[in-house]
Amino acid sequence: MKTQLSALDWAPEFAQGYVKDLRVRWALEEAGLSYEAVLLDDAARAGDAYRTWQPFGQVPAYRDGEVEMFESGAILLHLAAKSEALAPRDPAGFAKATSWVIAALNSVEPAVQNLVHLDVFYAHEAWAKARRPQAEIELSGRLEKLANWLGAKDYLLDRFTAGDLMMATVLREVPDLHAYSATLDRYLERCLARPAFERALDAQMRAFRAS
Template sequence: MNIHVSAFRWVPQFAQGYVRDLRVRWALEEAGLPYEATLIDPAIQATTAYREWQPFGQVPAYRDDAVEIFESGAIVLHLAMRSEALAPADEAGRARVTTWVIAALNSVEPHVQNLVQLDVFHAGEAWTKERRPQAEAILCKRLTALSAWLGEREFLEDRFTAGDLMMTMVLRELADTGLLERYANLGAYVRRCTDRPAFARALEAQLQPFRENAPVA
C-alpha cells in the first residue's frame, strides 16, 4: 500500500517538532506502516491542486490506495481502525480509543492552544496580563480532571493506544509553561509516551527535512 502524508519543507525553530504531521508520522511508526512525506511550502499551499487535497492549505493531508483525507485526528483514527498497535480489535475497545482521541482534540487541546497562543504569538502584549490567568485557570480545570482519571495508570486505558498518542501530542505543547510540573502523573505520562521508539523515529523524520532545508544565514 502506498501512503503519502503532506508535511512542511521547513518551519521556524519554535514550531519544529510540533507541526501536526508528527501525529500521523507517530501513528504510522507505531503501526509499522511505511509512508512517503510529500513536502510542501507556502507556494504549494496556495495552489489549487493542494487545496483539493487539503481545503485549508494545512498539514497533514493523507492519501493511500483507498482513501484521501485530512485533519490529524481523522487520519489517526483511520489508522487506528486498521492497526491493533493503535486500537484493540473489539468494538468496545475501539470506541474507547475514539472517545479519547476526540477528548484530546475537543476537551483539552482548545484550552492548551489558548494558552500557547498567548505565550508565543502575543507575548508581551499588555492585554495578555489580564487574559492569561483566566486562560490558565480554565486549562487547569481540564488538567486536574485528566490527572484524576489517569491516577496511577500507565496509560488512559489498559494499554497504549491512539488515544494516548493524541493526548500526549496535545499535552507536550505545554512543555515550556511549567504546568505539567504541577501534575506529576501527567508529566510522567508524557515522558513515558514520548520515550517510545516509534515517537523518536517520527520526530527524527519530521526534523530531518527542516535541517536540510534551513535558510542560509
C-alpha cells in the same frame, strides 16, 4: 500507491518538532506502516492542486490508494481502524480509544492552545497579560480532571492506544507541565519514550534540517 503524508518543508524554529504531521508520522510508526512525506512550501500549499487534497492548505493531509483525507484526528482514527497497535479490535475497546482521541482534540487542546497563543504570539500585549491568569485556571481545571482519570495507570486505557498518542502530542505543548501535574508529566515522559515517537520526531526534524 504508497501511503503519502503532506508535511512542511520549513517551519520557524519554535514550531519544529510540533507541526501536526508528527501525529500521523507517529501513528504510522506505531503501526509499522511505511509512508512517503510530501514536503510542501508556502506556494504549493496555496495552490489549487493541494487545496483539492486539503481545502485549508494546512498539514497533514493523507492518502493511501483507498482513501484521501485531511485533519490529524480523522487520519489517526483511520489508521487505528487499520492497526491493532493503535486501538483494540473489539467495538467497546475501539470506541474508548476513539473517545480519547476526540477528548484530546476537543476537551484538552483548546485550553492548551489558548495559553500557548497568549505566550507565543501576544506575550507583549496588555490584553494578553490580563487574560493569561484566567487561561491558566481553565487549563489547570482540564489537566486536573485528566490526571484524576489517569491516576496510577500507565495509559488512559489498559494499554497504549491512539488516544494516548493524540493526548501526548497535546500535552507536549503545555508550558511547564510538571507544575500543573506530576502525574501527567510522568505520563507524557512514558509516551514520548516510545521508539515509534522518536523515529517520527527524527523524520520530521530531518526534513527541517535539510531545508
